[in-house]
Amino acid sequence: MTEKKPEPFQFKASDVDIRERETVFDGFFRMEKLTLTHPRFDGTSMPEFTRELFVRGDATCVLPYDPGRDEVVLLEQFRPGAIGRNQSPWLLELVAGMNEDGEDPEEVAEREAGEEAGLSFSKLERICDYLVSPGGTTEMVYLFAGQISTESAGGLYGLEHEHEDIRAHVFSADEAFAMIRDGRINNAAALIAIQWLQLNRDRLRSEWR
Template sequence: MTKPFQFKASDVTIEKRETVFRGFFQMDKLWLTHPRFDGRTMPEFSRELFVRGDATCVLPYDPERDEVVLLEQFRPGALGRDQSPWLLELVAGMNENGEHSEDVARREAEEEAGLSFSKLEKICNYLVSPGGTTEMVYLYCGKTSTESAGGLYGLEDEHEDIRAHVVSADEAITMVNDGRINNAAAIIALQWLQINRPALRAGWQ
């Protein structure tokens, strides 16, 4: 059996690329070809690609109180479904050019929740939806204190309206299990916390 990852980015031939839309986000159209697993070459085909910068998301966690901070805000991508478009999410922000993801985590925690982190634990990096977008998420868990956390945050000039909630870790994990939390970054981070919570509490306290 052939092992995975026999092909590389250099095996893809992009015959043509053009930007078809540029606004708050960018959409490109690519005409490309690449080798097939059976040894033939894929005929040239086209794909639209949502060109979006990388992002950093972080789950604020207090190991002494065993609580997390989750942010509630409106998301237009959830419209048209049988749920509220106000979602419970992690602290998150877009990475600026040359900016380290840990710096993004600390900046966004202050802006979106009034929090600071004494430690950051890397969870993983993951591609959001590689069939159609370029975005990579850098995911962390951040040690913080929830003693005075919560309240209203966000930058008005960026049309942000954020409510920070303090939730027990058990309740947050329950919300993943029953579907009240259904966005990828929060699901991954909270399931990671469920697995690693005993070691994290022992190491962080």
């Protein structure tokens, strides 16, 4: 008799037993220490263990794309998490912002487009929602592509009180694809969105025009 192939997702959130939740840091972000246990695939229970969890709100990221000119807008800004790597800590990224309480991702997309790049979207298409690094942080990213005109795009942006210093660049889609291939763009949201554009470019150039 052939053994039945196990199905994924046999467990759910209610199967996790959090015995203790302690806030170990509460500043610009929050860090919690969890003491927990959960069932194992062999039917036994995991011995009680601890994990530190970076509690961060959800974010929205958008790839601005002009289907007529076949161009994208990418933002260059400093990121402290890239210090110490064999690269510049100034990265090329998408329009992005943290979701405030009660805000829809689409509202965040429009707000951040204006603040960070002086842009406004005429269409938004959902690419995906993804967990950034679920082994250690709660953050979910809502990822979009947005239709814009690059005719007058580019320049310096950012909110002074948030210590933002942003340069908006206009690149051809082919230039963006090349920067994915050679590693000049190496942050997850931009990688996913630009690769999605490679798959959907012809459709967008037809539908969005």
